Amino acid sequence: xxKDLSVNLCVLQxxxxxxxxxxxxGFGLELADTLDLDVLGAISLKGTTREARYGNxxxxxxxxxxxxxxxxxxQNPGIDVLIREKIPALRKxxxxxxxxxxxxxxxxxxxxxxxxADACDGIDIIEVNVSCPNVHxxxxxxxxxxxxxxxxxxxxxxxxxNKPVFIKLxxxxxxxxxxxxxxxxxxxxxxxxxxxxxxxxxxxVRRKTVLxxxxxxxxxxxxxxxxxxxxxxxxxxxxxPVMGCGxxxxxxxxxxxxxxxxxxxxxxxxxLRNPFACPEIIEELPSVMEELHIDALKDIIGTV
Amino acid sequence: MKKQxxxxxxxxxxxxxxYKLVLAGEGQVDGEFVHIxxxxxxxxRPFSVCxxxxxxxxxxxxxxxxxxxxxxxxxxxxxxxxxTGLGRGFDEHACRKKALLVGGGLGAAPLxxxxxxxxxxxxxxxxxxxxxxxxxxxxxxxxKALCNTVxxxxxDGSAGIKGFVTDAIKALQPExxxxxxCGPMVMMKAVCQLLKGPGEASLEERMGCGAGFCYGCSIxxxxxxRRVCKDGPVFKKEDxxx
Numbered sequence: 375x376x377k378d379l380s381v382n383l384c385v386l387q388x389x390x391x392x393x394x395x396x397x398x399x400g401f402g403l404e405l406a407d408t409l410d411l412d413v414l415g416a417i418s419l420k421g422t423t424r425e426a427r428y429g430n431x432x433x434x435x436x437x438x439x440x441x442x443x444x445x446x447x448x449q450n451p452g453i454d455v456l457i458r459e460k461i462p463a464l465r466k467x468x469x470x471x472x473x474x475x476x477x478x479x480x481x482x483x484x485x486x487x488x489x490x491a492d493a494c495d496g497i498d499i500i501e502v503n504v505s506c507p508n509v510h511x512x513x514x515x516x517x518x519x520x521x522x523x524x525x526x527x528x529x530x531x532x533x534x535x536n537k538p539v540f541i542k543l544x545x546x547x548x549x550x551x552x553x554x555x556x557x558x559x560x561x562x563x564x565x566x567x568x569x570x571x572x573x574x575x576x577x578x579v580r581r582k583t584v585l586x587x588x589x590x591x592x593x594x595x596x597x598x599x600x601x602x603x604x605x606x607x608x609x610x611x612x613x614x615p616v617m618g619c620g621x622x623x624x625x626x627x628x629x630x631x632x633x634x635x636x637x638x639x640x641x642x643x644x645x646l647r648n649p650f651a652c653p654e655i656i657e658e659l660p661s662v663m664e665e666l667h668i669d670a671l672k673d674i675i676g677t678v
Numbered sequence: 679m680k681k682q683x684x685x686x687x688x689x690x691x692x693x694x695x696x697y698k699l700v701l702a703g704e705g706q707v708d709g710e711f712v713h714i715x716x717x718x719x720x721x722x723r724p725f726s727v728c729x730x731x732x733x734x735x736x737x738x739x740x741x742x743x744x745x746x747x748x749x750x751x752x753x754x755x756x757x758x759x760x761x762t763g764l765g766r767g768f769d770e771h772a773c774r775k776k777a778l779l780v781g782g783g784l785g786a787a788p789l790x791x792x793x794x795x796x797x798x799x800x801x802x803x804x805x806x807x808x809x810x811x812x813x814x815x816x817x818x819x820x821x822k823a824l825c826n827t828v829x830x831x832x833x834d835g836s837a838g839i840k841g842f843v844t845d846a847i848k849a850l851q852p853e854x855x856x857x858x859x860c861g862p863m864v865m866m867k868a869v870c871q872l873l874k875g876p877g878e879a880s881l882e883e884r885m886g887c888g889a890g891f892c893y894g895c896s897i898x899x900x901x902x903x904r905r906v907c908k909d910g911p912v913f914k915k916e917d918x919x920x
Contacts, residue, residue, distance in 0.1 A: 400891035
């Protein structure tokens with residue numbers, strides 16, 4: 375039997391729920407010569423700010439058991455270049471969902487960037503990153519306070535008249551449900567969870583931190599159970615759809631995230647280990663569905 | 679970029695803490711480096727391609743950390759997932775007639791395929807290699823079989839000229855119209871300051887994806903931010919902000 379992998383994410387129908395997570399797939403174009411991008415459900419583009427940013431000094435990457443740390447620090451060409459150059463170029467080779475990931479240092483910056491993304495034809499969903507752990511005074515300052523996250527959400531929703539707004543939450547909070555509810559109450563159309571966990575490594579020979587930024591965001595297979603738990607809690611507490619993200623590395627992980635309540639599933643650090651991870655997961659899904667007697671993926675969302 | 683399985687055909691200590699790894703699989707690979715999934719570690723590790731033929735590829739590596747020590751312990755016959763076709767390498771066309779190649783330690787490895795390409799185009803190749811001590815010398819025989827002149831230096835004087843590669847260059851006074859260098863940053867900086875004319879240097883940085891989409895290895899250059907894995911690892915000397 376032909377398996378139905380499609381899911382409905384707000385107004386957008388995705389051919390499958392597999393989405394490379396922001397920051398782990400560039401602007402899509404970097405992989406256009408290597409992969410058939412059109413097999414993906416959607417792409418969440420690299421986090422974009424109002425002005426171009428170089429990001430943090432190197433080293434920006436560190437190894438860890440079952441995962442990795444990054445402190446890239448939102449390197450990006452700025453929202454105007456995204457809209458003028460990156461999106462039109464991507465749209466020539468990619469015909470599935472495009473998620474613009476917006477970051478900022480003030481409510482005003484979020485509002486301005488989201489308004490521009492909302493007016494851009496090539497963008498389907500706006501994902502607001504209030505959870506980047508690698509920028510001082512950046513997103514995470516908004517993502518760890520329910521009041522601040524609600525303020526950003528309201529401001530952004532007021533200017534996004536055409537497109538669904540997802541708020542990407544930080545796991546570095548005491549109560550993820552409180553954050554999620556604050557977003558929902560402020561009008562968010564959906565939530566992405568989770569971003570990376572704040573961590574660090576020390577080079578014990580040199581007696582220095584591995585990352586030039588001292589701390590970085592921990593991601594990879596090791597965080598999967600924590601991310602799954604947060605998706606489960608939030609999906610049961612909120613009515614708006616959730617994109618589950620955190621340590622997903624296989625078709626089985628995708629199904630587990632969906633059973634926990636995710637409508638779509640983002641694959642992050644695994645792309646860095648294996649640039650072919652998303653197409654491989656999508657190819658693997660039908661046989662795993664067959665094994666588990668699943669005909670349509672949308673039937674399993676939040677069934678546990 | 680391709681992801682393929684290679685089989686370890688040889689993994690042997692050839693100098694102090696230095697291993698030669700011969701991987702059997704698709705041959706004549708493109709690219710300056712490969713990215714290898716070492717069992718038990720999360721991120722892949724980048725290695726310069728030292729040679730490639732119809733049967734696969736040869737890499738040299740030093741056991742500097744946990745990942746490379748684990749790699750050194752893998753027996754022949756072990757299968758490894760390898761990303762090939764990565765990085766922008768040395769431009770042999772930047773040289774008109776006479777090239778000078780300057781390698782420090784394992785920096786000699788990526789200069790070897792460059793020397794082969796230059797010789798295939800009928801160009802004169804002078805090689806200056808520097809090591810800490812005699813026990814660390816690699817590729818001397820291979821370069822001597824291929825190139826017009828090969829000069830060696832060691833810091834402790836146990837082989838060749840005693841001192842740095844820059845001392846060997848000053849002693850040799852080689853003729854060249856373009857130079858290429860790979861080795862420790864301090865060495866490449868000294869080489870680029872000493873040598874006149876066009877030159878290229880191969881940089882090293884901790885990488886995430888190795889293929890240009892995670893922006894984990896971006897450095898500042900004279901031309902703006904550049905990814906070492908994709909825009910490099912080889913850069914023109916005037917672009918590098920030492």
